[in-house]
Amino acid sequence: MSRPAVEVADVLHAQGDHFLEQHPWLSVQQRTVLRALARCRTAALGGHLDRCGACGHRAVSYNSCRHRHCPKCQAQARERWLTARERELLDVPYVHVVFTLPHTLLPLCHRNAARVYTLLFQASAATLLEVAAAPRHLGAVIGFLSILHTWGQTLVRHPHVHCVVPAGGLSPDHQRWIRPKYAGFFLPVKVLSRVFRGKFVAALRRAYARGDLDLAGATEGLRDPTQWYAFVDALFHADWVVYAKPAFAGASAVLRYLGRYTHRVAISNHRLVAFDGECVTFRWKDYAHGDQWRTMTLTAMEFLRRFIQHVLPRGFVRIRHFGYLGSACRTARLTVIRALLAQPAPTPVDDAPPAAPWTCPRCGASMIIGAHLTAARLFIMGLGIDSS
Numbered sequence: 001m002s003r004p005a006v007e008v009a010d011v012l013h014a015q016g017d018h019f020l021e022q023h024p025w026l027s028v029q030q031r032t033v034l035r036a037l038a039r040c041r042t043a044a045l046g047g048h049l050d051r052c053g054a055c056g057h058r059a060v061s062y063n064s065c066r067h068r069h070c071p072k073c074q075a076q077a078r079e080r081w082l083t084a085r086e087r088e089l090l091d092v093p094y095v096h097v098v099f100t101l102p103h104t105l106l107p108l109c110h111r112n113a114a115r116v117y118t119l120l121f122q123a124s125a126a127t128l129l130e131v132a133a134a135p136r137h138l139g140a141v142i143g144f145l146s147i148l149h150t151w152g153q154t155l156v157r158h159p160h161v162h163c164v165v166p167a168g169g170l171s172p173d174h175q176r177w178i179r180p181k182y183a184g185f186f187l188p189v190k191v192l193s194r195v196f197r198g199k200f201v202a203a204l205r206r207a208y209a210r211g212d213l214d215l216a217g218a219t220e221g222l223r224d225p226t227q228w229y230a231f232v233d234a235l236f237h238a239d240w241v242v243y244a245k246p247a248f249a250g251a252s253a254v255l256r257y258l259g260r261y262t263h264r265v266a267i268s269n270h271r272l273v274a275f276d277g278e279c280v281t282f283r284w285k286d287y288a289h290g291d292q293w294r295t296m297t298l299t300a301m302e303f304l305r306r307f308i309q310h311v312l313p314r315g316f317v318r319i320r321h322f323g324y325l326g327s328a329c330r331t332a333r334l335t336v337i338r339a340l341l342a343q344p345a346p347t348p349v350d351d352a353p354p355a356a357p358w359t360c361p362r363c364g365a366s367m368i369i370g371a372h373l374t375a376a377r378l379f380i381m382g383l384g385i386d387s388s
Contacts, residue, residue: 006272006280008071008307012038014277015300022301023308030311033069034304040065040072046374054365061367069311074263081262081319082255085145087346088325088334092179093167094254095186096245099124099196100160102238104231109150109157111214114313115207117148117159123200124161125322131187131195132169138187140169140178143325143333148318151266153284154296155306162261164254170324170337177340186244193242201235262319266310275300 012019016038020026026034039045047062064073101120109116125146132142144165152158167186168179180186207213208228215222222228248254267282273295274281280303286292298306312318324333338345360367 036065052360078263142169143323
């Protein structure tokens with residue numbers, strides 16, 4: 001893939017300092033992310049003096065920040081993750097289910113992101129497991145992975161969880177693989193929606209009763225029990241969206257799909273169209289009008305404000321496994337399922353050397369990583385800037 005014309009880092013280099021001055025309320029984690037993205041693949045992080053294995057051309061490559069929020073550092077991490085997940089795929093149809101929080105809950109996310117997103121994971125997972133276990137629906141133990149996204153196409157806050165689920169599950173005694181009763185139909189979305197709403201609101205009520213919610217700023221009024229009860233009651237009138245997409249056609253399609261959704265935060269650099277120093281233009285897909293691609297222009301300050309609100313709390317895990325794909329039982333359960341489906345075990349993966357990070361600009365051959373160069377050394381060589 002060609003290098004994008006504009007990167008998030010370009011916006012930070014031009015307006016990052018001004019943005020920090022205008023937003024002193026940013027958390028330490030958010031400031032750390034902005035600093036990492038601005039320094040990524042620059043002399044400030046050091047680099048290597050690489051050599052072409054064919055023509056001998058030498059050139060400096062700068063180190064990556066390797067931060068999970070960085071648009072430039074996720075390609076290799078995504079490939080490693082997909083390779084590991086490939087060994088867990090089953091030769092059955094897969095279903096994509098999306099659980100979305102109503103916008104009335106967005107004010108709570110500003111000061112309670114970890115709490116709200118954890119409840120989203122827990123309520124959506126418990127909903128799928130419970131509804132699938134009901135004999136009138138599937139009557140099986142299912143497994144799935146869930147991926148948290150906190151953004152919409154225009155970078156506004158839009159918390160939702162993508163669940164990728166094998167269509168079917170183990171019988172309670174683990175002696176049979178139970179397939180869906182009807183082709184093209186997995187679990188009823190209306191039932192999922194009602195159960196999801198009930199579980200999330202119940203958990204939210206418990207968190208309020210324990211005093212676990214930080215109610216300040218826009219949500220300070222919710223400290224009053226009367227306003228809190230009115231707020232919770234209104235949640236039952238909001239639109240709790242659960243969407244089930246058609247089944248995937250084969251395991252390879254699952255991997256291609258997962259590659260688009262796993263290691264990505266807010267926006268990719270390839271969606272950025274232009275930046276004139278003051279305003280950023282980017283592409284977005286208008287799902288409400290036939291999935292048409294449109295462009296939107298925001299000031300650099302507004303673009304960075306929208307981007308930074310999707311920085312996750314430190315240590316928060318945004319990809320989780322549930323059911324028989326949980327880490328405690330995954331290997332044993334998959335062995336049982338493959339035996340029931342008469343599917344062979346995955347082929348062991350050879351420990352192949354990592355792919356070259358870049359190719360020679362002269363002849364196209366692979367570059368060989370050479371001596372490490374510190375930021376100070378690059379500065380002395382005239383190839384970088386002072387990292388202090």
